[in-house]
Amino acid sequence: MSGGVALQALVVGLSVGAIYGLVGLAFSLLWSLTRVLAFANGDIVIGSVLFAVLAVIGTTPVALSPDVLRSLGLVVLALLFGIALSLASYVVAVRPFLGRTHRAEDLMGWVAGGVTAGLVIRTALGVALPAAAYAVPDPLHFDGLTSTGVVSLPGGGTVGVRVFPVLLVAVAVVIAADRFLVLSRVGRGIRSVADDPDAATLCGVAIERTLLIAFAIAGLLAATAGLLYAPSGAVGVDQGVLLGLYGAAAALLGRLGSPRDALIGGVVLGVLQQLTQASQHLGAAWASLLPLAVLVVVLAVRPSGLLAPREAFAE
Amino acid sequence: MTTLATDLYLLVAAYGLAIAVSYAGLPVLGQGAFVAVGAFGTTQLASHSVPLGIAVIAAIATAAVTGYLVGFAAARLAGAQLALATWALAWLAYTALVVFPRLSGGAQGLTRATPAHLVSPSLGLDITLQPWVHVVIAAVVDVGLAAMLWRSAATAWGLDLAALRSGPALADSLGVPVQRRRRAVLAAAAALGAAGGAGTAVLLGVVAPADYSPLLSLQLFVAVLVGGTATWWGPAIGVALLAALPSTSDALASAIDVDPLRARAVLTAVLLVAAIATRGPVARLIRRFGLTSVNTDVLIDDGNLRRGSSTPGELLLQLRGVVSSYGAVRVLDGLDLDLRAGEVHALIGPNGSGKSTALRVAAGVVRADSGDVLIQSHAAPGRLGAADRVQAGVVRTLQRTASLGELATGTQVAVGVRVRERSPQVGLRELLRTPAARRIAAARSSVVADAVQLVGLAGRTSVPMTALDSAEQRLLQLARAVATGAPALLVDEPAAGMSAGQRRRLGDVLRALADSGRGVLLVEHDLRLVGRVADRVTVLAEGRVLATGSPDEVRRDESVRRAYLGDSSL
Numbered sequence: 001m002s003g004g005v006a007l008q009a010l011v012v013g014l015s016v017g018a019i020y021g022l023v024g025l026a027f028s029l030l031w032s033l034t035r036v037l038a039f040a041n042g043d044i045v046i047g048s049v050l051f052a053v054l055a056v057i058g059t060t061p062v063a064l065s066p067d068v069l070r071s072l073g074l075v076v077l078a079l080l081f082g083i084a085l086s087l088a089s090y091v092v093a094v095r096p097f098l099g100r101t102h103r104a105e106d107l108m109g110w111v112a113g114g115v116t117a118g119l120v121i122r123t124a125l126g127v128a129l130p131a132a133a134y135a136v137p138d139p140l141h142f143d144g145l146t147s148t149g150v151v152s153l154p155g156g157g158t159v160g161v162r163v164f165p166v167l168l169v170a171v172a173v174v175i176a177a178d179r180f181l182v183l184s185r186v187g188r189g190i191r192s193v194a195d196d197p198d199a200a201t202l203c204g205v206a207i208e209r210t211l212l213i214a215f216a217i218a219g220l221l222a223a224t225a226g227l228l229y230a231p232s233g234a235v236g237v238d239q240g241v242l243l244g245l246y247g248a249a250a251a252l253l254g255r256l257g258s259p260r261d262a263l264i265g266g267v268v269l270g271v272l273q274q275l276t277q278a279s280q281h282l283g284a285a286w287a288s289l290l291p292l293a294v295l296v297v298v299l300a301v302r303p304s305g306l307l308a309p310r311e312a313f314a315e
Numbered sequence: 316m317t318t319l320a321t322d323l324y325l326l327v328a329a330y331g332l333a334i335a336v337s338y339a340g341l342p343v344l345g346q347g348a349f350v351a352v353g354a355f356g357t358t359q360l361a362s363h364s365v366p367l368g369i370a371v372i373a374a375i376a377t378a379a380v381t382g383y384l385v386g387f388a389a390a391r392l393a394g395a396q397l398a399l400a401t402w403a404l405a406w407l408a409y410t411a412l413v414v415f416p417r418l419s420g421g422a423q424g425l426t427r428a429t430p431a432h433l434v435s436p437s438l439g440l441d442i443t444l445q446p447w448v449h450v451v452i453a454a455v456v457d458v459g460l461a462a463m464l465w466r467s468a469a470t471a472w473g474l475d476l477a478a479l480r481s482g483p484a485l486a487d488s489l490g491v492p493v494q495r496r497r498r499a500v501l502a503a504a505a506a507l508g509a510a511g512g513a514g515t516a517v518l519l520g521v522v523a524p525a526d527y528s529p530l531l532s533l534q535l536f537v538a539v540l541v542g543g544t545a546t547w548w549g550p551a552i553g554v555a556l557l558a559a560l561p562s563t564s565d566a567l568a569s570a571i572d573v574d575p576l577r578a579r580a581v582l583t584a585v586l587l588v589a590a591i592a593t594r595g596p597v598a599r600l601i602r603r604f605g606l607t608s609v610n611t612d613v614l615i616d617d618g619n620l621r622r623g624s625s626t627p628g629e630l631l632l633q634l635r636g637v638v639s640s641y642g643a644v645r646v647l648d649g650l651d652l653d654l655r656a657g658e659v660h661a662l663i664g665p666n667g668s669g670k671s672t673a674l675r676v677a678a679g680v681v682r683a684d685s686g687d688v689l690i691q692s693h694a695a696p697g698r699l700g701a702a703d704r705v706q707a708g709v710v711r712t713l714q715r716t717a718s719l720g721e722l723a724t725g726t727q728v729a730v731g732v733r734v735r736e737r738s739p740q741v742g743l744r745e746l747l748r749t750p751a752a753r754r755i756a757a758a759r760s761s762v763v764a765d766a767v768q769l770v771g772l773a774g775r776t777s778v779p780m781t782a783l784d785s786a787e788q789r790l791l792q793l794a795r796a797v798a799t800g801a802p803a804l805l806v807d808e809p810a811a812g813m814s815a816g817q818r819r820r821l822g823d824v825l826r827a828l829a830d831s832g833r834g835v836l837l838v839e840h841d842l843r844l845v846g847r848v849a850d851r852v853t854v855l856a857e858g859r860v861l862a863t864g865s866p867d868e869v870r871r872d873e874s875v876r877r878a879y880l881g882d883s884s885l
Contacts, residue, residue, distance in 0.1 A: 126577065
């Protein structure tokens, strides 16, 4: 692999990885709050954007730049759909299976519920958008930053100019989410419920409302990830699940529950994937298997995350 | 005929998954991957001129080994992570099939001639596998599996599965080798999945990646959930619903004029949602009509109160200079402790003095940094995990009111007996109802009866645990531990939350256990109870022994009184 190719893979990997990190952050947040693994997370990422596209542009989306009004509509609707889908998944697939302490209780129930919720979103989208993949227009107009839409890198490689703003926005959103959780009153409530739901209740935190807010935030994060991800290439309805699993892998590369670790894990995963794709011996086939293999291996070795401390004893 | 055979093969895979999901409580979302291993493995091997029979067996063996390896990881995973790992596995397998056309034959898939011939010159065998032959083969396997699950309810295997499902931590403390059992269950599930896949591949003569997408894993998962927990007929209902799906959706599609494939996808989603939504009510119905094998009661003989086999005064357990730390905190700092047959030895001390850790080290749940643990004067098994220790003769009750959920009281006690049944074929023998198995089952019943009688729960064996009051649930814990036959009982705060009357009853039981030749190491905060039942009291402070002796001696010990008991008297 030449230096130019490697640099190109690195830059693209950072940008894609930051999106994986965003997806992983939503996954991680919901795990710490409810001990439920958000199986529908990835479908919400893709679903929020594609539903917005359906509403604003219709069933034949084209990659041409939408006008200002439609761009605004796409962004706002995608965020709203993200919130709505996330809340709906909570009400339908999570809340019925939580125990007295608002922690996951009926394991088979929420596992089946989460995976089925994802399938319902995919099926609903598939009815309206039957083709294998669609080119989704970019409401944020990142490609317009340069006249050609691409940037030359030292060493001869080129990347789409959108990778830079995507990386910036993703990192900024993760930092903002982290600061929100640490500094704001609502964020403190969320962290207290994550730590100990019983104690949080005793301190006057309304658990039900906190969970709803947290799921809404997870939906916002998912929709943001979708808005950054979808316009970068052709997007299929089925890509959501894979994106969700990549996010889970990102979250598990650090300590499950930590926003910063989810971002770093995502970036590591994205760079590894792009380097695999760019290498002559491995290529795209192995690159598509890599994150899934990482997820399986990490779960086998350290179920609470690669950097999580070993538990003293399990009882 | 072909459709029927396909559905029956799917049922084989569903029964395999049911063993893992609805019997052992392991959420496996990747059964489709194992079905694919069977289907593509068989077709690939057969196309490389491997004889068909050997190809099928090799593909099934490959899947079983994969399942066993997944089990190595799964043994340590909480249920949630196992679900995620197997879901990722389902997508990994599917993605691999899609991106490696050499493996899968691409979108068109791999084909071979049908009907297949099963030829073995050495056996003089030449069978043409017509669809009806497939129907017979698949039906025989299905009926065999259903019968096995039906019969397993009251057998050793049924007990182990019930214990895995309802309380793995407790099962481990009673000496059930939880990790080994999980590996076996996942290997069996994977092998049956592959068998279903191999059968379908030989029947249809074509395998394409699209038929083995993660949707298959999801469909199978929900199919085994439909019929409720641990029912032998559940998977059949689920697969019947799945089998009705294509024809129903085609009818629907032609009626309202939509694309049949889309109609099928929508109907699948609707079916899955309905299956999950009706899960609770269905489970209640199954319980109400007793259709489940869960509440099996163990037959109770009129056993005699068995005396512990140890000679009075024999050393059952010794801790010598045990040091144990959590991180930088040294919880046990050179602890010496022993337990003799026939005594109640109470371990007291302030919170954080190391009482519970001492029990955990003795029970093999926590490793000692240094020092020795001797069981009946032999070195304790080095491996971590309670199962070996229980076999060696030390058993611990858990601090909180751990339970095996929905199992009847007698059945819960019977789980404790399992550790004594060393013979690995007990489960198989019981399925076949051999005379030896009947003797084993009878012995099990009599041990259960003894244990229940010792703790004063006779007459309560057939009620579900939820019908016991909190004190009786603690006594049940003791009965389960007694049933393992380990003479050294480690009992952690049994009286927490009990009324005065209940404490008296508990004290009598502890005394009776010691008098029957067992040794009871009791961690307890209630000093009145300790004073009444203990032969010896050891006071711990900061991981060391502060004082030891009879309750009276300890009561008079000035340092104990001053430092740890204030001015109140024992």
